[in-house]
Amino acid sequence: EKSRLTLLGLGAMGTALARAWLAAGHPLTVWNRTSSRAEPFAAEGAAVAGTAAEAVAASDLVVVCLLDDVSVGEALADADLRGKDLVDLTTGTPAQARARAEWAEKRGARFLDGGIMAVPPTIGTPGSGGYVFYSGSRALFEARHSALAIPAGTRYVGEDPGFAALHDVALLSAMTGMFAGVSHAFALIRDKDIAPKDFAPLVVDWLTAMAPYAYGVADHLESGDYTKGVVSNLAMMVEGNSTLLRTAGEQGVSAELLTPFMALMERRLADGHGDEGTTGVIDLLTR
Numbered sequence: 095e096k097s098r099l100t101l102l103g104l105g106a107m108g109t110a111l112a113r114a115w116l117a118a119g120h121p122l123t124v125w126n127r128t129s130s131r132a133e134p135f136a137a138e139g140a141a142v143a144g145t146a147a148e149a150v151a152a153s154d155l156v157v158v159c160l161l162d163d164v165s166v167g168e169a170l171a172d173a174d175l176r177g178k179d180l181v182d183l184t185t186g187t188p189a190q191a192r193a194r195a196e197w198a199e200k201r202g203a204r205f206l207d208g209g210i211m212a213v214p215p216t217i218g219t220p221g222s223g224g225y226v227f228y229s230g231s232r233a234l235f236e237a238r239h240s241a242l243a244i245p246a247g248t249r250y251v252g253e254d255p256g257f258a259a260l261h262d263v264a265l266l267s268a269m270t271g272m273f274a275g276v277s278h279a280f281a282l283i284r285d286k287d288i289a290p291k292d293f294a295p296l297v298v299d300w301l302t303a304m305a306p307y308a309y310g311v312a313d314h315l316e317s318g319d320y321t322k323g324v325v326s327n328l329a330m331m332v333e334g335n336s337t338l339l340r341t342a343g344e345q346g347v348s349a350e351l352l353t354p355f356m357a358l359m360e361r362r363l364a365d366g367h368g369d370e371g372t373t374g375v376i377d378l379l380t381r
């Protein structure tokens with residue numbers, strides 16, 4: 095017997111979550127600020143609540159997936175959270191998650207924060223690789239795991255309610271650097287006789303081959319030895335950077351996406367670390 099679940103927020107992500115729970119036959123109560131987005135769910139078997147407070151009252155497990163942390167505070171302003179298990183899938187910062195956890199606990203709820211590493215089309219699609227980072231109350235996570243695992247895989251990363259957001263944002267930050275590199279690469283080949291569709295698989299294969307770079311970085315940070323296993327040293331790479339910059343110039347492409355990272359590599363080299371890889375850049379960022 096599955097206990098009822100309440101979902102607040104039926105945007106792109108909330109809609110995908112709701113459909114996944116309904117498809118699994120999970121009893122569901124939904125609420126959305128703009129009620130026209132909630133009404134269609136009645137025909138799909140959900141109970142549609144008129145207010146957020148009513149929706150919260152309907153279930154012991156309450157999942158929120160709203161635009162941002164401010165909307166969570168607004169939506170739950172006059173809900174009675176005593177005895178509830180509150181799971182916040184709204185993207186936010188680690189500090190916002192910690193503050194929201196304290197806020198929820200003061201109001202009598204257990205709290206779990208989530209960071210969704212998936213897009214709406216992969217929600218409810220086993221094998222898609224999508225998952226959610228969770229942190230905060232381990233007891234809540236364990237008690238509610240079967241319901242939480244329906245829309246996507248789950249990865250619990252610790253009692254600190256900020257850790258899900260920290261993992262989420264760290265991965266998104268890594269992705270941002272990758273997007274920058276891919277943008278620069280396509281700018282270089284654009285309007286030459288190279289078809290983007292032929293170039294794309296080369297980019298994907300190359301980035302996939304290079305991704306284990308992260309294991310080398312971890313090994314350096316764990317051991318404190320930044321020269322360990324280095325096959326391409328910083329002195330050589332900084333030399334190579336000049337070729338990247340000259341090529342950008344020849345192709346008429348701005349190098350503005352590359353130069354901030356290159357400047358850090360040069361600073362680390364100037365500090366006398368030419369035999370390392372690029373791990374020392376992390377020391378410059380966190381100092």
Ligand code: NDP
Pocket residue numbers: 103104105106107108109126127128131159160161162164165166168169183184185186210211212213214
């Ligand atoms: P949408 O913009 O599609 O939906 C936003 C939702 O928040 C709507 O239900 C909206 O209600 C509601 N909302 C906004 N402000 C308030 C408020 N002040 N009070 C009450 N409700 C409010 O966003 P998504 O569904 O795509 O995203 C939801 C969360 O999921 C975000 O934190 C996002 O970062 C995260 N996420 C989304 C991913 C995606 O690919 N879409 C991927 C990973 C995470 P209304 O309909 O009334 O406007």
